[in-house]
Amino acid sequence: MPALELRNLTKQFGVTRALDDASLRVQRGSVHGLVGENGAGKSTLIKVLAGIHRPDAGSLWVDGQQYTHFTPRQVARLGIQFIHQERLLPASFTVSEALFFGQEIHRGPFVDRRAQQREAERLLDAYFDLKLPPDALIGELSSAEQQVVQITRALIAKPKVLVFDEPSVALVQREVEQLLRIVKRLRDQGLAIIYISHYLQEIEHLCDRVTVLRNGRDVAEVDPRSTSLAEITRLMVNREVAEMYPKQPVALGEPLLQVSGLQKRHAYRDIDLLVRRGEIVGLTGLVGSGAKELLKSLFGLDPAQQGEIRLNGQLVELNSTHQAVREGIALLPEERRRQGVALDLSVQENSTLASLSRFTRFGLLSERREQQETQALIEHLLIKTSGPQARVRQLSGGNQQKVALAKWLSRQSTLYLLDEPSVGIDIGAKVEIYRLIGKLVEPGAGVLLLSSDLPELLGLCDRVYVMHRGAIIAQRKAAELDSDTLLALASGTHHQQEPDYVH
CATH class of the missing domain: 3.40.50.300 (P-loop containing nucleotide triphosphate hydrolases)
Structure with a gap:
């Protein structure tokens, strides 16, 4: 049984059909790539998954349970978390404040800041073997460090599905390599991962399966280890690479x-x-x-x-x-x-x-x-x-x-x-x-x-x-x-x- 399945989704905005009978199936313990040109429907599909858009037709399945749509609160309860391209962490927060924002550790009626700092250190060390000061400001961290905090915050919720939306855009090569190692480690821990990226080399090295979207449709699902990048490119743009x-x-x-x-x-x-x-x-x-x-x-x-x-x-x-x-x-x-x-x-x-x-x-x-x-x-x-x-x-x-x-x-x-x-x-x-x-x-x-x-x-x-x-x-x-x-x-x-x- 797939961890997550989106079946025959359709979503229209005015005269524009952003999704046209699109489907996606993600297995546990796997990284599933999602690729396509701008306007292919990737963002709309993810917003449907996040509960931001309600599909006009189609269904969503989590652990075998069918839904016609999600609300954002349901998404969180069902164990679906998102790592966005933009770092959505307040620059003035400390690392521990950002990690536990909205899910603070209390001692009586008060927030236990020392307990949060100790737990922040423990989580960062356990997940990423990273020594990051819990009182460091988010605005003082590198892009890669901010992303680690964002991923750790998602993991605190004990997710079943993690969605990475263009996570490497702001990273240098060394940081990208670190990110890929993290994603592989999470996959090996049994998480189902959706990985969206324009960088097809990342898709090739990281993903177990890849769904190609074009004009709102899923035109192919391929194994990137046996399908060339040239062929994936051709499926995305519907033209030969030489063109x-x-x-x-x-x-x-x-x-x-x-x-x-x-x-x-x-x-x-x-x-x-x-x-x-x-x-x-x-x-x-x-x-x-x-x-x-x-x-x-x-x-x-x-x-x-x-x-x-x-x-x-x-x-x-x-x-x-x-x-x-x-x-x-x-x-x-x-x-x-x-x-x-x-x-x-x-x-x-x-x-x-x-x-x-x-x-x-x-x-x-x-x-x-x-x-x-x-x-x-x-x-x-x-x-x-x-x-x-x-x-x-x-x-x-x-x-x-x-x-x-x-x-x-x-x-x-x-x-x-x-x-x-x-x-x-x-x-x-x-x-x-x-x-x-x-x-x-x-x-x-x-x-x-x-x-x-x-x-x-x-x-x-x-x-x-x-x-x-x-x-x-x-x-x-x-x-x-x-x-x-x-x-x-x-x-x-x-x-x-x-x-x-x-x-």
Whole structure:
């Protein structure tokens, strides 16, 4: 008997059918992946499970008992707990206060804070072997530590089913690995786990079964150990993987960026690199390769100590981000929500943030011209928003990335440094981002694309540089590479002198 089963759920909002006869079955002691594009129905299905939405048709089963719908209180009583993408813990609470909020330990009529602190220490040590001060403030913890507190709070309720909704979005790789170990340990303890993620590599390594949603329907349930990621991707988007990279051939122009002998202690050394106008150049390497540090130096965030950087043949010094921006360099950072956009500002304010001087005359800002520019960018980039005044926080990850790109298009940048541009974006939105990257170089701009997604590099780039332990060890045309060779180069197991294709 499954721990949880959702049968033939239908949910309609006006003319939009968010769920269309969708089903999901989760066994005890298993991790069940749930994947699909934005708009595929994942959020609606989870909100039905949480008791937030009442389905128009279908049924829900827990331990063999049928329900037509849940209330949030029933959900908790039935042992279903949720770990949300957003950390829903008050920053001013201590760890022990957050863990026991709403279920405090009392001594007579008073809350026994010392008992809560002792129990908090015991639980964190028992579940995660983690020494976290119970009086530490939530706001002072890392994203991973906040997530551990959130998971522990859920476990206090002794759940039968745990739902993880995009839990790794705000985590770095080391923290992701810790999270996956925690999820596997909970599975081995007999919990039924639903794991929702855009990161298909996580789904592949973690899940026992995967349900694919598309247009509100469950189109497949597969075993990720015997089904390739390419096939799961095809099921999600209903197109072949090769169609995901809509890159058009562009004639290459003169050198735009030339880097010679660039060095920074403890980061990278003797870097020679070239990007021509009209060219998309890939850059990759494992953690610690120096690739991220190199990108930061090229944007003036962490300047190099030796070497030369030339833009359009002219020697430049990139000692600050202001200098880099003045030279026409743009950066899309990996941590989009913290560094790429201002979430609480509007689409318009974000889009013109780097180019306000274009809309200013005699010290006065022309809001009409600013709005016209933003509307043109919305239409050009196909940003799904209610309008220029919509808050960026309200947009999906893919549309937030488009707004981050709009800022630099408005600035009329010529060299785009893209740091993992498709991280945390659903498959369908990735295709749109890839299309836009291809269009960036059509007017003669250049792109340096740092990515750990090997198919992305091979599908988009003209050439790829590979870094290992601070040095560029290979440079090849993308057409002459495959994923296995690229991974072997990045890991240092396939190191040979590469032919020079660009001089």
